[in-house]
Amino acid sequence: xxxxxxxxxxxxxxxxxxxxxxxxxxxxxxxxxxxxxxxxxxxxxxxxxxxxxxxxxxxxxxxxxxxxxxxxxxxxxxxxxxxxxxxxxxxxxxxxxxxxxxxxxxxxxxxxxxxxxxxxxxxxxxxxxxxxxxxxxxxxxxxxxxxxxxxxxxxxxxxxxxxxxxxxxxxxxxxxxxxxxxxxxxxxxxxxxxxxxxxxxxxxxxxxxxxxxxxxxxxxxxxxxxxxxxxxxxxxxxxxxxxxxxxxxxxxxxxxxxxxxxxxxxxxxxxxxxxxxxxxxxxxxxxxxxxxxxxxxxxxxxxxxxxxxxxxxxxxxxxxxxxx
Numbered sequence: 001x002x003x004x005x006x007x008x009x010x011x012x013x014x015x016x017x018x019x020x021x022x023x024x025x026x027x028x029x030x031x032x033x034x035x036x037x038x039x040x041x042x043x044x045x046x047x048x049x050x051x052x053x054x055x056x057x058x059x060x061x062x063x064x065x066x067x068x069x070x071x072x073x074x075x076x077x078x079x080x081x082x083x084x085x086x087x088x089x090x091x092x093x094x095x096x097x098x099x100x101x102x103x104x105x106x107x108x109x110x111x112x113x114x115x116x117x118x119x120x121x122x123x124x125x126x127x128x129x130x131x132x133x134x135x136x137x138x139x140x141x142x143x144x145x146x147x148x149x150x151x152x153x154x155x156x157x158x159x160x161x162x163x164x165x166x167x168x169x170x171x172x173x174x175x176x177x178x179x180x181x182x183x184x185x186x187x188x189x190x191x192x193x194x195x196x197x198x199x200x201x202x203x204x205x206x207x208x209x210x211x212x213x214x215x216x217x218x219x220x221x222x223x224x225x226x227x228x229x230x231x232x233x234x235x236x237x238x239x240x241x242x243x244x245x246x247x248x249x250x251x252x253x254x255x256x257x258x259x260x261x262x263x264x265x266x267x268x269x270x271x272x273x274x275x276x277x278x279x280x281x282x283x284x285x286x287x288x289x290x291x292x293x294x295x296x297x298x299x300x301x302x303x304x305x306x307x308x309x310x311x312x313x314x315x316x317x318x319x320x321x322x323x324x
Contacts, residue, residue: 002129002286004251005045007259008139008178008241009279013050013058014088016229025055029225029272033061037264038274043067045281047125048092049139051180054085054116067092071100073121081107082115089121089139089179098124098134103164105142105157110149118142120161122168132286133250136169140179146233151193154183162200169244174251174284177204177242180277184236187212204242207256207282215239215258215278223261226276241282249287256282 015021016028032038042048043066053062054075062072072090077083087104091097104119118141125135140161143153161177169175183193185206190198198206208215214235218226222235243253259281260274 002127002132003254004047004127004135004284004286005281006047006049006137006176006178006241006284007042007045007279007281008049008051008239009042009260010051010141010180010239010275010277011053011058011061012225012275012277013052013061014054014085025057027055027058028228028276030057031269032264032272032274033057035264035266035272037266038260039065041260041274042279046094047135047137048090049137049178050090050092051139051141052088053090054088058088062090062092065092067094069093069095069097069125071097071121071123073102073117073119078117083117085116087117087119087121088141089119091121091123091137091139093123093125095128096126098126100124101168103160105160109143109153111143111145113143120164122164124168124173127251127286129286131250133246133248134173135251136173136175138165138168138175138177138179140177140181142179142181142183144182150182154181154193155196158197158200165201165244171247174246175204175244176282177201177244178240178280180239182238184234184238185209185240186214186235186237189236201242204244205253207241207243207253208237208280211256213237213258215280216276217278218276223273223276223278225273229276239277239280241280243282243284251284251286254283254285256280 013027020026053059070092073087075086101122104117120140122138127135142157143150183197185194214237216238217223217235218230218233220227259279261278263271265271
């Protein structure tokens with residue numbers, strides 16, 4: 001059966017100091033974006049969603065990916081509102097991008113993100129195969145920060161994310177929402193901001209919830225690059241893939257795992273990590289009965305889908321029991 005793979009990754013492609021922002025325009029360990037091993041891992045999937053494509057080296061990395069279909073939100077300054085960067089978002093695909101849409105979050109933001117144009121990037125992708133569905137993909141990078149002001153911004157952005165998903169999605173197309181949401185979803189934190197996120201994305205499956213593995217882990221023995229800039233921060237699961245199947249259930253999640261979570265090095269060069277975040281890879285499979293369903297009318301497809309649905313009240317987003 002045909003398979004589709006997707007990866008979401010915050011590539012840490014932003015300047016982290018005033019000097020770097022004003023002069024070099026370089027991210028930390030800039031040679032990361034020149035390592036063939038990292039590029040090959042990113043290119044190993046069908047669809048790639050990247051965040052933090054702010055500096056030229058990160059933009060060039062994205063533009064050189066082998067995927068023939070790409071869309072990246074442009075960076076650049078604006079006078080009103082006063083901004084010095086875009087959203088840092090990009091989607092690359094082996095399959096045709098039928099349409100794309102970008103929407104900025106409503107102001108205000110806080111911290112340095114007041115001077116960026118963060119938002120939501122959507123691509124509708126034509127999957128291969130007779131009768132295969134089109135797939136809607138949304139990627140985003142929400143407000144960072146741990147204080148109340150940042151939480152309030154994220155609360156507003158969650159509402160805008162759901163409204164955008166409802167606008168670009170449809171019941172007869174599967175929909176993926178992914179990216180760096182800056183909300184901790186580890187099991188011990190799910191009674192806080194994550195509860196608001198889960199409620200807003202009702203009907204979606206949090207694909208990484210059962211694994212409960214951190215995607216941001218700034219311990220010097222786990223990710224020294226993350227530790228260099230946030231040594232005092234806790235480990236968190238802040239990168240996500242949320243999946244809502246079509247009512248016809250033609251595309252199903254087969255599994256997920258962390259990626260780009262090990263050190264990289266080349267001969268004569270120091271060891272580095274791909275980013276301060278780990279990536280998430282998700283594998284999906286086109287349903288076995290797709291060839292039969294492709295010949296049905298839309299009303300017949302909906303009838304089949306209703307018959308396949310779980311009983312009313314069955315949650316799609318499941319919270320695992322604590323691990324011993």
